[in-house]
Amino acid sequence: MAPPRAVGILGGMGPAAGADFVRLFVQACTAYLQDHGQPVRDQAFPEHWLVQMPIPDRTQALSGTPPGPQDPAPHMLQGIGRLAALGVRSVAVACNTAHVWHSQLQGLFPQLAILHIAQETAAHLQRQGATRAVVLATAGTYRTGLYDEALRSCGIEPLVPDAAGIEQLMQGIYDGVKQGDLALAAQRFGHVLEGMRRQHGDVPVIMGCTEIPLALPQAPEAQGASLVDPAWILAQALARQAYEAA
Amino acid sequence: MAPPRAVGILGGMGPAAGADFVRLFVQACTAYLQDHGQPVRDQAFPEHWLVQMPIPDRTQALSGTPPGPQDPAPHMLQGIGRLAALGVRSVAVACNTAHVWHSQLQGLFPQLAILHIAQETAAHLQRQGATRAVVLATAGTYRTGLYDEALRSCGIEPLVPDAAGIEQLMQGIYDGVKQGDLALAAQRFGHVLEGMRRQHGDVPVIMGCTEIPLALPQAPEAQGASLVDPAWILAQALARQAYEAA
Known part of the structure; x- marks a missing residue:
């Protein structure tokens, strides 16, 4: 087997999710x-680098027009630029909402393969024969249609919560996981999931914000649900990049 | 509050422990x-960087004299050198045995504060008034007297398992955690801990290899034990470096 290539992870959005992404990548x-059949x-x-740096809030940036000093893109570029200088060949971004800027980042770093979390997830569900999927995400991710687009291009119908449900998800993410209150987060996420399962039955549930898998699986309402973790799918894609890409 | 300083983490020894160290640092x-009283x-x-790279086995290097191409020190220097180039000011090394080379690494990078896991742990136990402590570690760490020296200089008597116990720990680390078999690891670690508790009673137990906290706390024999995780103590020290050091 050829020596694996160095890969990079851009995190900090939030830091707990970035740390968890490294765990998933090692796994x-x-x-x-x-x-x-290789010894572990x-x-x-593979050599891998994680940078977690202060990056302006993605959802907040997406609510203002035009993007001002709080635009996260230049901050992400600063991190990815240094990852590129370290010699990594592929980069995973440990934040769903941040993928709104994926084409801008990829365009500026043609020497890197920057993976796309929603496209990897949609392709994975397509291989499994899914035709519908619940998307749990931030208001910013919904607003940009990130998962809508990726899923529809794979023939999968996205199912999204109503405005009240999105508000509950945002509370779970911002007042819950990002502040270390996992119990609150599990309660909010679980409540939204329960409603979606009642309405749509047993379809795959995309945990489309890296903070959601840190709390939702522990919620009683999540027992028996077909939870899909895009971060895990992305981590597997990054491992393949390290071991396989020429 | 002044903006925090960038800090670095040298991992890969092993990678699961390095990933877990980032989680501890975020925590x-x-x-x-x-x-x-600051909002989270x-x-x-703080900006923080993790590098996980292939580094020759530390315990194996310590059994051969003189160190040959399998000497881990140049590999660690390669990683720390790049962390220094990224502008970090403090570095934590997520491996206990690797601290045998601490003075060499620190000597070559006077511009960095490279924290010392055993000294941080000994100082922590001294503040808590400990006078004895069980040390669970790799054969390499025992051979170098890393914890012995740090503990004794803080007036704490180190208690170590016999040769058979050390062999059990090595199995738990290498055949268990490093190969993803946490059940085997918990069984081996738990067995050694039980013997030490029977012999010495309830004294602090230093989990002096970053692989041990990934499995020992789940062992039934660990219930009620005063487990001390040097990685957690080191992570707290690194956080203070980021937020406090001038």
């Missing part, structure tokens, strides 16, 4: 090695 | 902000 590399030892893992 | 920053939001966290 994905372990699974990759095992699936390919420290030295078999 | 330590959250606690720091809360303790100082993404932008309040």
Whole structure:
């Protein structure tokens, strides 16, 4: 097996989710090695870099026009630029909403493969034969149609909560996970999920904000649901980039 | 409050422990902000970098003399050098055994504060009034007297398992955690802990290898034990470096 390539992770949005993404990436590399009959030892893992830096809030930026000093894109570019200088060849961005700026970032760094979390997730669900999927996300992600577009282009109908449900998700993300209150987050996320399951039955549920998987799986309303974690799908795609890309 | 300074984490020894260290650092920053009455939001966290790279096995290097191409020190220097180039001012090394090379690394990077996991842990236990402590670690760490020295200089007597116990710990670390078999690891670690508790009673137990806290706390034999996680102590020290150092 050729030595794996160095890869990078842009985090900080929020930091707990970024840390969790590294855990998922290590887990994905372990699974990759095992699936390919390779011994799992420290030295078999690809070099990988994580940067977590203060980046202006994505949803907040998307509510103002035009984007001002609170535009997150230049901050993301600053981080990705340094990852590129370190010699990484692929980058994963550990934040769903941030992917609104994906084409801008990718356009400025043609030497990097910047993975796209919603496209990876939609392709994964398509392979599994899904035709509908619930999307749980931030108001910013809904507003940009990030998952709508990726899912529809894979023939999957996106199902989204109403305005009150989105407000509950935002409370779970901002007052819950981002402030370390996982119980509050699980309560808010669980309540929204319960409503969506009652309305739509058992369809895949995309946890389309990296903060949601940190609390929703622990909610009683999530038991038996087909939860899909885009961060896990992205981590597996990044592992493949490290081990396979030429 | 002045903007926090950028800090770095050298990981990959092993990668699961490095990922967990980022989680602990984020948790330590959250606690720091809360303790100082500051709002916890993404932008309040210090810029931090993690590099996980293939580094030759530390314990293996310590069993051969003189160190050959499998010497981990140059690899660690390569990682720390790039962290320094990124502008970090303090570095934590997410591996206990690797601290054998601490003075060499610190000597070559006088512009960085490279924290010392065993000294931070010993100082923490001294503040708590401990006079004895069980040390669970790799054969490499025991051989170098890393914790022995740090603890004794703080007036704390180190208590270590016998050769058979050390062999059990090594199995838990290498065949268990490093290969993703946490159940095996918990069984091996728990067995050694049980023996030490029977012999020495309820003294603080230093989990002096970053792989041990990933499995020991789940072992039934660990219930009620005074487990001390040096990685958590180190993460808190790194958070103070980011928020406080001038």
